Amino acid sequence: MNVDAANAEALHRIASAQAFLVDVRPAGEVIPGIGEALLHAGPPLTNWAEACGALRGAIAGTLLQLGKASSLTAAEAAAASGAIELRPANDVNALATYGGVINARTPLLVVENRESGVRAFAALNEGRGRALRYGANDANTLARLAWLEGEFAELLGSAVRLCKGVDLFALLAQALHMGDDGHSRQKAASALFLNAIAAFIVEADFGKEQTTRGLRFIAQNEIFFLPMTMAAAKCALASAAHIPGSTVVTCMCVNGVRFGVKVSGLGDRWCTAPLPTIHGRYFENYGPDDANPVIGDSEIAEAFGLGAFAMAAAPALSRYVGGTPEEAKRLSEQMYSITLAEHQRFTIPALGFRGAPLAIDARLVVKRGIEPIFNTGIAHREPGVGQIGAGFGHAPRACFETALEALSNAAP
Amino acid sequence: MNVDAANAEALHRIASAQAFLVDVRPAGEVIPGIGEALLHAGPPLTNWAEACGALRGAIAGTLLQLGKASSLTAAEAAAASGAIELRPANDVNALATYGGVINARTPLLVVENRESGVRAFAALNEGRGRALRYGANDANTLARLAWLEGEFAELLGSAVRLCKGVDLFALLAQALHMGDDGHSRQKAASALFLNAIAAFIVEADFGKEQTTRGLRFIAQNEIFFLPMTMAAAKCALASAAHIPGSTVVTCMCVNGVRFGVKVSGLGDRWCTAPLPTIHGRYFENYGPDDANPVIGDSEIAEAFGLGAFAMAAAPALSRYVGGTPEEAKRLSEQMYSITLAEHQRFTIPALGFRGAPLAIDARLVVKRGIEPIFNTGIAHREPGVGQIGAGFGHAPRACFETALEALSNAAP
Numbered sequence: 001m002n003v004d005a006a007n008a009e010a011l012h013r014i015a016s017a018q019a020f021l022v023d024v025r026p027a028g029e030v031i032p033g034i035g036e037a038l039l040h041a042g043p044p045l046t047n048w049a050e051a052c053g054a055l056r057g058a059i060a061g062t063l064l065q066l067g068k069a070s071s072l073t074a075a076e077a078a079a080a081s082g083a084i085e086l087r088p089a090n091d092v093n094a095l096a097t098y099g100g101v102i103n104a105r106t107p108l109l110v111v112e113n114r115e116s117g118v119r120a121f122a123a124l125n126e127g128r129g130r131a132l133r134y135g136a137n138d139a140n141t142l143a144r145l146a147w148l149e150g151e152f153a154e155l156l157g158s159a160v161r162l163c164k165g166v167d168l169f170a171l172l173a174q175a176l177h178m179g180d181d182g183h184s185r186q187k188a189a190s191a192l193f194l195n196a197i198a199a200f201i202v203e204a205d206f207g208k209e210q211t212t213r214g215l216r217f218i219a220q221n222e223i224f225f226l227p228m229t230m231a232a233a234k235c236a237l238a239s240a241a242h243i244p245g246s247t248v249v250t251c252m253c254v255n256g257v258r259f260g261v262k263v264s265g266l267g268d269r270w271c272t273a274p275l276p277t278i279h280g281r282y283f284e285n286y287g288p289d290d291a292n293p294v295i296g297d298s299e300i301a302e303a304f305g306l307g308a309f310a311m312a313a314a315p316a317l318s319r320y321v322g323g324t325p326e327e328a329k330r331l332s333e334q335m336y337s338i339t340l341a342e343h344q345r346f347t348i349p350a351l352g353f354r355g356a357p358l359a360i361d362a363r364l365v366v367k368r369g370i371e372p373i374f375n376t377g378i379a380h381r382e383p384g385v386g387q388i389g390a391g392f393g394h395a396p397r398a399c400f401e402t403a404l405e406a407l408s409n410a411a412p
Numbered sequence: 413m414n415v416d417a418a419n420a421e422a423l424h425r426i427a428s429a430q431a432f433l434v435d436v437r438p439a440g441e442v443i444p445g446i447g448e449a450l451l452h453a454g455p456p457l458t459n460w461a462e463a464c465g466a467l468r469g470a471i472a473g474t475l476l477q478l479g480k481a482s483s484l485t486a487a488e489a490a491a492a493s494g495a496i497e498l499r500p501a502n503d504v505n506a507l508a509t510y511g512g513v514i515n516a517r518t519p520l521l522v523v524e525n526r527e528s529g530v531r532a533f534a535a536l537n538e539g540r541g542r543a544l545r546y547g548a549n550d551a552n553t554l555a556r557l558a559w560l561e562g563e564f565a566e567l568l569g570s571a572v573r574l575c576k577g578v579d580l581f582a583l584l585a586q587a588l589h590m591g592d593d594g595h596s597r598q599k600a601a602s603a604l605f606l607n608a609i610a611a612f613i614v615e616a617d618f619g620k621e622q623t624t625r626g627l628r629f630i631a632q633n634e635i636f637f638l639p640m641t642m643a644a645a646k647c648a649l650a651s652a653a654h655i656p657g658s659t660v661v662t663c664m665c666v667n668g669v670r671f672g673v674k675v676s677g678l679g680d681r682w683c684t685a686p687l688p689t690i691h692g693r694y695f696e697n698y699g700p701d702d703a704n705p706v707i708g709d710s711e712i713a714e715a716f717g718l719g720a721f722a723m724a725a726a727p728a729l730s731r732y733v734g735g736t737p738e739e740a741k742r743l744s745e746q747m748y749s750i751t752l753a754e755h756q757r758f759t760i761p762a763l764g765f766r767g768a769p770l771a772i773d774a775r776l777v778v779k780r781g782i783e784p785i786f787n788t789g790i791a792h793r794e795p796g797v798g799q800i801g802a803g804f805g806h807a808p809r810a811c812f813e814t815a816l817e818a819l820s821n822a823a824p
Contacts, residue, residue: 178590191606195606208614216611
């Protein structure tokens with residue numbers, strides 16, 4: 001198959017994906033062989049010394065939570081000794097938000113591409129501010145997480161099973177007309193999700209206290225929908241992986257040390273490059289010197305054509321990431337020159353209802369010299385502090401050059 | 413007090429209003445002296461022959477529903493005989509959506525301006541399509557209405573009392589950043605409202621069936637928030653009425669025959685003019701010849717600086733009303749030349765977060781020759797059909813000329 005035909009097939013598979021939230025299940029049940037491993041964001045880490053502050057904080061908090069360490073210090077020591085196996089979540093179709101890690105007991109949102117049958121997984125969102133995924137691991141953070149992964153996950157799982165699946169792309173398409181970018185701003189999608197699931201949460205019949213706690217948590221968490229977007233994008237992109245010769249990007253993510261990209265024709269192989277600069281807007285009393293190196297799997301949103309690629313849909317967000325609505329529009333428009341098509345389903349009012357850029361072609365990134373843009377949160381560089389800002393960066397061109405070279409070497 | 417000082421006071425009162433949904437109560441309990449009257453939209457009607465199709469349909473349906481007529485034909489005959497007293501809802505701080513009427517048993521949303529203590533009232537929204545307010549009055553429409561005004565109103569009222577008031581302007585301000593105009597598009601505000609009230613609906617403890625029916629109705633009604641916007645705007649504007657000399661507009665509405673305006677300095681006096689042309693976009697198989705003459709109190713949204721005045725906030729809506737996002741932006745921007753200030757609270761991302769136009773000055777309308785724009789739904793001209801489109805029009809300059817003349821005659 002030549003490259004254009006391979007890319008056309010990849011494009012078709014991404015464009016035709018139908019992502020439904022179908023269940024909430026412990027990782028051990030849906031990811032065979034997870035064992036005792038911790039799944040982290042981004043491409044593989046070579047050793048513990050590479051783990052950034054947010055990841056170290058999340059890992060220490062997780063080991064404490066699991067009873068595998070008696071203190072945060074002991075947990076860090078255990079991890080540093082190499083006793084803890086770390087694996088990239090993306091390699092098993094799971095996604096870790098920022099520094100968050102997934103263990104066998106983590107309840108995962110199960111999102112299914114009903115077109116291809118491919119499933120992808122992501123952990124529940126804890127909310128903003130002091131969250132384990134940003135490296136916070138104090139007692140309050142861990143107590144909230146215990147509730148989230150216990151009582152709340154049980155409630156949401158029952159509701160999701162009762163409703164026979166929530167059409168996530170339908171919600172995302174509406175959210176893009178309501179000021180969301182589909183990555184950093186999830187306010188509309190989160191509100192619409194509660195509208196879709198509230199009656200089923202009541203039908204799940206867990207009693208007034210548990211029900212109202214669950215409803216209030218979703219209602220007050222403006223970023224609740226983020227992991228659903230991530231898993232939805234992943235189950236679409238993963239369906240387009242492993243097409244020989246295809247230069248379409250199926251994954252973008254960061255591990256705090258390297259940016260990682262996968263392209264369809266290379267299957268599971270990672271193409272990595274050093275971290276790009278993040279252009280951030282910081283919360284009061286914080287600045288670039290406090291920032292954790294960027295980490296997270298949420299750039300899957302941009303690989304799917306949302307997030308910074310659809311920034312023009314979210315003028316209110318442009319302030320949050322330090323720019324203006326005009327700048328947001330200009331950045332989104334640039335992305336059309338490195339993508340093969342436009343989404344039919346996801347349209348952007350501020351661009352005259354033009355479809356969001358669809359299917360990044362690694363060839364175009366290299367040829368045009370335009371690097372894919374992505375949005376990101378920013379955590380403090382020390383474990384235990386949490387989120388201190390948000391911003392955007394560019395996926396390094398070197399990742400795409402490496403991919404093209406590897407594809408060219410693999411060609412018959 | 414000179415005009416500028418009077419207008420500054422009116423402006424201050426409108427800008428400082430704090431609108432909270434505080435209760436749901438039958439009209440008979442909150443509108444003293446409503447008696448057997450039916451409250452309709454717009455300025456006063458002089459006789460039954462002036463009642464347009466949608467209003468006739470709504471009145472006939474209401475009389476049937478109340479058991480005051482044995483058939484729709486008998487109901488129309490009773491109304492035509494003059495046995496039914498018709499009064500403008502606005503005169504008692506109530507608002508009728510489109511052709512809908514309010515009777516003593518109608519459950520009303522009670523919205524209080526916590527700054528001034530002024531209360532305003534509006535009926536619950538039935539949803540789109542075949543609705544009594546659009547003149548539909550078949551058995552299904554009346555059955556839905558009976559459920560809405562019975563079981564549902566009881567549930568919502570209990571929830572609202574439990575939550576000690578919903579801050580409607582806080583929701584509206586967010587909704588303007590989420591693609592709503594605050595009048596014809598209420599998708600974001602409706603979704604946010606359910607987020608705010610869902611847990612209280614569960615706490616109200618009405619049992620699983622009633623609770624889930626209520627949650628689903630709100631979740632599936634994208635225009636549910638409209639009457640709350642109307643009552644919120646009214647309780648702000650009514651607080652600025654009766655300031656001697658003030659030329660600030662406190663009310664705009666239509667009765668199917670005449671457009672009606674109130675300005676602060678004239679208190680309760682109506683200034684009316686013949687209907688303006690509506691520029692509409694029609695549902696399939698319908699056109700301008702099928703249209704009911706415009707009617708409704710929802711233009712209170714525009715009098716408050718939302719709706720068509722904030723059309724730039726709602727690019728997705730511009731299609732619905734037949735224009736483009738650029739046209740929507742241009743129309744909104746024109747409105748700044750007839751208003752005295754800009755809302756601090758309600759900002760429009762697409763205009764660089766500029767505040768929505770605030771406080772229409774009748775002097776500026778006349779001097780500049782720019783008529784206030786308003787959005788509206790469009791019903792079929794025959795009773796019983798329902799909504800067939802949506803569009804926009806301009807409040808006739810003659811209303812404002814009449815007001816200025818009356819004020820000048822009243823001046824000492």
